[in-house]
Amino acid sequence: MHAMSIQFGVLNLNGNPVEPNRLAEARADIARYAHDRITVYVDGNVGVVYSEFRTKDANGELPPHLCATGTLCIWDGRLDNVAELARTVEEGLDSESPEAAIVSACYKRYGPDSFSNLIGDWALALWDPRNRALVLAKDFLGTRHLYYRVEGHQITWSTILDPLVLGAKGALTLNGEYIAGCLSHLPAVHLTPYAELHSVPPACYVLLKNDRKDIREYWRFDSSKTVRYRTDCEYEEHFCHSFGESVRRRLRSPAPVLAELSGGMDSSSIVCMADRLIGRREAAHPTRLDTISYYSNSEPDWEEQPFFRKVEEHRGRTGLHIHLGPGGFFDFDVSGRALEFVPEAARLSDAHLRIAHCVQSGGYRVMLSGLGGDEVTGGVPTPIPELTDLLAALRVLPLAHQLKQWALRQRRPWFHLLAETCRAFLPVALVDVPAYAKPALWIRPGFARRHRTALRGYPNRLRLFGPLPSFQQRVSTLEALRRRLAWSALSPDFPCEIRYPYLDRHLLEFLFAVPPDQLVRPGQRRSLMRRALNGIVPPEILNRKRKAFVSRAPRFAIKDCWGQLTSRDFLCSSLEIVDSATLLDALKRAKDGEDLPLPPLVRTLSLECWLRRLANRKVLAEPLKPDHPQLLFSAGSTP
Numbered sequence: 001m002h003a004m005s006i007q008f009g010v011l012n013l014n015g016n017p018v019e020p021n022r023l024a025e026a027r028a029d030i031a032r033y034a035h036d037r038i039t040v041y042v043d044g045n046v047g048v049v050y051s052e053f054r055t056k057d058a059n060g061e062l063p064p065h066l067c068a069t070g071t072l073c074i075w076d077g078r079l080d081n082v083a084e085l086a087r088t089v090e091e092g093l094d095s096e097s098p099e100a101a102i103v104s105a106c107y108k109r110y111g112p113d114s115f116s117n118l119i120g121d122w123a124l125a126l127w128d129p130r131n132r133a134l135v136l137a138k139d140f141l142g143t144r145h146l147y148y149r150v151e152g153h154q155i156t157w158s159t160i161l162d163p164l165v166l167g168a169k170g171a172l173t174l175n176g177e178y179i180a181g182c183l184s185h186l187p188a189v190h191l192t193p194y195a196e197l198h199s200v201p202p203a204c205y206v207l208l209k210n211d212r213k214d215i216r217e218y219w220r221f222d223s224s225k226t227v228r229y230r231t232d233c234e235y236e237e238h239f240c241h242s243f244g245e246s247v248r249r250r251l252r253s254p255a256p257v258l259a260e261l262s263g264g265m266d267s268s269s270i271v272c273m274a275d276r277l278i279g280r281r282e283a284a285h286p287t288r289l290d291t292i293s294y295y296s297n298s299e300p301d302w303e304e305q306p307f308f309r310k311v312e313e314h315r316g317r318t319g320l321h322i323h324l325g326p327g328g329f330f331d332f333d334v335s336g337r338a339l340e341f342v343p344e345a346a347r348l349s350d351a352h353l354r355i356a357h358c359v360q361s362g363g364y365r366v367m368l369s370g371l372g373g374d375e376v377t378g379g380v381p382t383p384i385p386e387l388t389d390l391l392a393a394l395r396v397l398p399l400a401h402q403l404k405q406w407a408l409r410q411r412r413p414w415f416h417l418l419a420e421t422c423r424a425f426l427p428v429a430l431v432d433v434p435a436y437a438k439p440a441l442w443i444r445p446g447f448a449r450r451h452r453t454a455l456r457g458y459p460n461r462l463r464l465f466g467p468l469p470s471f472q473q474r475v476s477t478l479e480a481l482r483r484r485l486a487w488s489a490l491s492p493d494f495p496c497e498i499r500y501p502y503l504d505r506h507l508l509e510f511l512f513a514v515p516p517d518q519l520v521r522p523g524q525r526r527s528l529m530r531r532a533l534n535g536i537v538p539p540e541i542l543n544r545k546r547k548a549f550v551s552r553a554p555r556f557a558i559k560d561c562w563g564q565l566t567s568r569d570f571l572c573s574s575l576e577i578v579d580s581a582t583l584l585d586a587l588k589r590a591k592d593g594e595d596l597p598l599p600p601l602v603r604t605l606s607l608e609c610w611l612r613r614l615a616n617r618k619v620l621a622e623p624l625k626p627d628h629p630q631l632l633f634s635a636g637s638t639p
Helices: 020-031 081-089 099-117 164-165 177-183 234-251 265-279 307-317 343-345 352-360 385-390 396-410 416-424 445-452 469-487 505-513 528-531 553-560 562-564 580-591 598-616
Strands: 006-012 038-043 046-051 072-079 118-127 133-138 147-151 156-157 204-209 212-217 257-259 290-293 320-323 364-367 497-498
Touching: 006 072, 020 038, 020 046, 020 164, 046 072, 046 553, 072 099, 081 099, 081 307, 099 118, 099 133, 099 204, 099 307, 099 416, 099 469, 133 156, 147 204, 156 164, 177 445, 177 598, 234 505, 234 528, 257 265, 265 290, 265 307, 265 364, 265 528, 290 307, 290 352, 343 598, 364 598, 385 396, 385 416, 385 469, 396 416, 469 505, 553 562, 553 580, 553 598, 562 580
Parallel strands: 257 290, 257 364, 290 320, 364 497
Antiparallel strands: 006 046, 006 156, 038 046, 072 118, 118 133, 133 204, 147 156, 204 212
16 A cells, blocks of 8 residues: 556557547546646657656656657656766766656666666656667566556556556456465466456566567576675674665655654664664755554554654654554455455555555655565574575584574474475475465365465475575565565555665665574574664664564454355355355354464455455456356446
């Protein structure tokens, strides 16, 4: 749930002029997401509708940008190395030049190879009339959405699905693999809910030329890059510098910046580092940083107030406080407000809307999020990355020593740890699927067989040869974070761009290159981060235990919406995705407070709510036929 610039484009490869009605319809679809003015650009067979979401000083920039060569650049993002790139292209550009102009100049000089040098969060579309080529690209992480469709001689693309779905000339079909991802560990980054529509993958560009489509990777982490220092202090200094740079880059905004403050290590560290930069006048602007915290009195195991108030006391400022109801961020009210075309938006709760109201009333345009901090800084206290490296290198004595240390700490037999380490290298087919990766009991066996890989979360075994096993595991962790970002939905009610300091490319390159025992040590999860931020973040935060998982809110939400959820047959069952009797039994058990895994149940209900809202808006094709479970949309049907 966030905002960004919105673009829609249409290109007729056969040279036919763009139909004005198509752009007018797209403009109407985009209007509710647009927080700044909308620009329409037409040049023969190419047309663009664009609404820039301003989070920085404009410098006279009004995308799309047209180069002297005729190349059209539609840019959405934040470029962190503007001055460096401007010096490289040497075309009279400088750090005050429009970012779209700098990006266009880089592309003119280096072609798609220039994308690897664009540091920041971004998505772009480039139309090169000389080569009759359309290029769609996203940053290495995928913080922006960019969807496209190739239909005959016409290409359409957009940062939201609305104009692509509503403007579809024929039927759209449900993407079974995407739905399987919704029910498990989130869909792959190149998928959308619809088989005919695609998403540009992170760190890739899509080249559309002469009726051909090529998807090419332009950048990946360098597995040969390592960082080795003699002392812990040097690692700590490097982390502190890289993390500080990441936060500083994301403070760029002419308006006040809002930061989530949960009281955990991730958000607290961002806030404290930002205060340090602002106090030293090292931020890009004389930024004012405010905080927003969420709490619930209905969760006895989730008492965050003492911790986020400790950070507020440390910085000498009280932030915004949002009291969540018993259901927290969960809402399965089918009649409630939501976006139609992405399942994630089916849970737009009252809590989300209250946060959006705070954002709007405060005039914030940027929000800092701690997403990814736990995953990339060693938040999971596991020795497996370190042990797999030692095993792959056949370092027997250090392996034996670490097995002993971790076995004592975790109170487990050392040979159990060794077996777990060896199992990481076995083919997926030979390894028993862990409980968390198994499909929920209510998922039909046929659907589970067809989409086994997606339902298991796209597992990969470690390779003995090549990159270090710990490096391979870090890349897999990043892939999961990419799926989470691709899953997020834009909301017209939330005019704020979310930025992620822990997912900065330079910071991740450093964290991917350090030895595993810098991040996690026996009894010291997030060891490097704790040591580096000592004196910057209050000790009560650095030394607190991991936050408890909130488990009561989904039960309250299920009780609150019980009548709606059970008043009709499940559409997921009509599409032969779930068994309705088994799902209903699980819902009853959850409502009655029985102990069962809630995340799969929440995902299934989110999918069901999404399908019902499509049906209520007459977007879902009727009747639903089990023998044709893929058909979803009729041509011309609109909500």
